[in-house]
Amino acid sequence: MVSYRPIVISGPSGAGKSTLLKKLFADFPNQFGFSVSNTTRKPREGEVDGVHYNFTEVPVFQKMIENNDFVEWAQFSGNYYGTSVASVKKLTTGESKRIPILDIDLQGVLSVKKTDLDARYIFLSPPSIEELRQRLEKRGTETPESLQKRIDTASKELEESKKGIHDIIIVNDDLDKAYKELKEFIFKEDA
Numbered sequence: 001m002v003s004y005r006p007i008v009i010s011g012p013s014g015a016g017k018s019t020l021l022k023k024l025f026a027d028f029p030n031q032f033g034f035s036v037s038n039t040t041r042k043p044r045e046g047e048v049d050g051v052h053y054n055f056t057e058v059p060v061f062q063k064m065i066e067n068n069d070f071v072e073w074a075q076f077s078g079n080y081y082g083t084s085v086a087s088v089k090k091l092t093t094g095e096s097k098r099i100p101i102l103d104i105d106l107q108g109v110l111s112v113k114k115t116d117l118d119a120r121y122i123f124l125s126p127p128s129i130e131e132l133r134q135r136l137e138k139r140g141t142e143t144p145e146s147l148q149k150r151i152d153t154a155s156k157e158l159e160e161s162k163k164g165i166h167d168i169i170i171v172n173d174d175l176d177k178a179y180k181e182l183k184e185f186i187f188k189e190d191a
């Protein structure tokens with residue numbers, strides 16, 4: 001019996017969420033569905049509207065907040081990010097059902113916990129803040145300011161993750177090991 005309980009993955013920017021989820025989606029193309037988030041930030045090179053994010057203008061986003069359209073929303077690094085209720089529910093209805101995967105921040109995790117989505121929670125941790133800084137620098141997507149902002153937020157998130165909010169904490173030191181742990185948790189028999 002397949003469980004369609006949503007999987008919520010959070011962790012600092014640069015912890016490797018996208019890298020691991022990309023592997024998971026490639027290995028199990030029909031089993032999982034990414035609920036597409038809304039954001040007011042500008043697209044990065046290669047990002048496609050409706051695929052990576054629903055890129056949304058600020059007034060539209062604010063209207064959606066007013067209408068309670070979001071499971072969670074947050075504002076960080078000067079932009080709004082949110083997951084709409086509709087985008088999650090869409091995945092578990094209809095003919096080709098998928099297990100929803102939500103890639104959201106810690107503030108969002110707490111909000112999802114208040115809904116009836118009955119999700120399972122994973123925290124992906126970098127091996128250290130220094131390693132995280134190096135990975136983000138190497139990725140080449142950040143300005144010195146946005147890098148520092150992400151590092152500051154990451155430090156806070158690592159502290160928060162020690163409070164037992166998640167079902168599992170996976171440390172992404174060795175990528176293959178982290179991926180194995182991720183699969184073991186997701187495909188657990190009694191989930």
Ligand SMILES: Nc1ncnc2c1ncn2[C@@H]1O[C@H](COP(=O)(O)OP(=O)(O)OP(=O)(O)O)[C@@H](O)[C@H]1O
Pocket residue numbers: 011012013014015016017018019020135136138139172173174175
């Ligand atoms: N285990 C690992 N060892 C070394 N490098 C890694 C590892 N996992 C991921 N990376 C690299 O670290 C960088 C950050 O990873 P990724 O973009 O997946 O992070 P993220 O958590 O999705 O960040 P964001 O939330 O900002 O999108 C990438 O360049 C990726 O290739």
